[in-house]
Amino acid sequence: MSTRPQPTQHERVLAEDDFIVSKTDLKGIITYGNRIFIQISGYTEQELLGEPHNILRHPDMPRAVFKLLWDTLQAKREIWAYVKNLAKDGSFYWVFANITPSFDSSGNPIGYYSVRRKPRPEAIQAIAPLYRTMLEAERKAGDGQAGMKASSAILQQVLEQKGVTYEEFVIGL
């Protein structure tokens, strides 16, 4: 994807009963997307397959969240994350993503499987301001390693304050 869509304030909302399913290889290249995914993202199946998953990356998302996402997946553990996604037409949609590593019959990782559901509005209300402060910290530090550190520290601080793990925190929202 050479030109990124221009983000707008238009929101798309996932139905309560549906979920978005997608699969990627170990590098995050999309290998499958279900019809809900195709519909809400605004891309065709052809456009999605073979593309990296960051095709949906919204500029409002802090990088530290994706770092945590990849670190967790590479440790062969599942991850939950609230993600604001960017559709092809510039609109956005919030999901509560669950990503798990997939293994072949001998236990080697072969890709990732992601199921994304509609988050509760309260959860978005809680997570959006946190992401904003994390993003600000990343921008202020110039988007390098320092930014990532500062941003992760903010998340860590919230967790320590509440005395919970990241997993408990997001599931509990």
Next chain:
Amino acid sequence: MKNLSLGSKVHYLVAVALALLLVFGYQAGTAGRLSATAWATFAVLVLVVALSLYTVYRILWAVDNLTQKLKQAADGNLGQRITRIKNGAATHELAWALNDLLDQQEAYFSEVFSAFDHAARGQTFRLAVDQGLHGAFKDAMKRINISVDSLGQVQQMALKEKLVSQVTDLNSGNLIGNLRSIQEYLMNMTQELSIVGQLSKETAHEADDSRATIEHLVANLNQVAEMVAQTNAQITLLHEKSEEITQIVQVITDVADRTNLLALNAAIEAAHAGEVGKGFAVVAEEVRTLSENTKDAAASIADTIESFGRATARMIEDSEQVKDLAEGSRSAVTDFRAQVLKFADSAKTSLFQVNKAQDFSFASLVKVDHFLYKQNGYRVIHQGSDSAEAKAIQSDHRSCRLGNWYYQGQGAELFSQVPSFQSLEAPHASVHQHVHQAVDLLQGHWESDPSIQHRIFTHFEAAERASEAVVQIIDRMVEERHRAV
């Protein structure tokens, strides 16, 4: 052909049918048996057949693809999906429906796996999410969550149990430490009390000695006071006598004065009588001189008596003071005696109290000993039969502290007369016996054998009951001894 898939079978079939038709048409054409229209009709027919066969082939190929995925799914491989599905294709819906089914199934199993995985680690907050699942999948998930929840609780309980048992272990370790310090404290106290007891005994003796000394002193003082009183009485008598003498001397002086006056008158009368009276005048003179001498003698006697009287009066005064002094010291000594008596008494009661305290502290020490002994027995369960605890409980009822006390020490000396003394031996021996038997059993394979575990438990139970009896009997013995005293 047996190994070929449905799609490839159709592929072969179509190719063979077309080839046969073309060969047949060509032969008929070259033989001149067919008109031009018939040829055209034949060709169209062949084309139609070919096209419909191709369509059938395409459908069958797609169906074949679906069948492959379904077979894989049936084998438990839910990861497969059909991609690049053509929009207008007849199998379009079918393919997406299969994908949806696989999505539901994979999401279902992925959720169940994650939730159980967390629950097994005691993390109950991660339930399986049913949002987005449909129909039977959703219902099943709700049920699954009930068991995930209870598994999580069981796991949490197991973790708690583990902690509780660790804490109990720690606690009993600390308990033993605490008891050891109490034991040491009681040992010191018992020792201290026996020193205090010895001192009290000596004090009581000393108090008795001082009482005797005081009694002696009081007797002496009484004697002194009596003697002073006697002397005093005699002096008073003397003083009275000297006053009587003064009176008699006064009478003598009066007589002398009157005699002098009479002699003077007689001399005057003799002068009147002249010579006749001359002799008489000499006598009168003699009488006057005599009365004069008598008066002088009486005056000097009065002088002497007066100074004597003054001396005795002073003596009376002095002896009065001595009497007061003697009286004063006697009452002081009497007070002192009362105090000494009280002191001797309290020395005796304090000796009694100290003995009692000593017995109580020893009784407590014995209780703690027994408690420790049992605790060590229990700890062998955790620490194993080679542990320090196992060694600590090897003593028997004759060699332990209570045993020493009972058979050789103060117990035998001071308590053998109290009624309960004899009854202590049996339960005390039983405590040691049962703990020994329990620990012997702990050397075997008790971990996997419930019947051995039961026997161990029974022995510990018996030891508990026996030690309860020991403690009660010791209390009773102390009580009996001090009631008797």
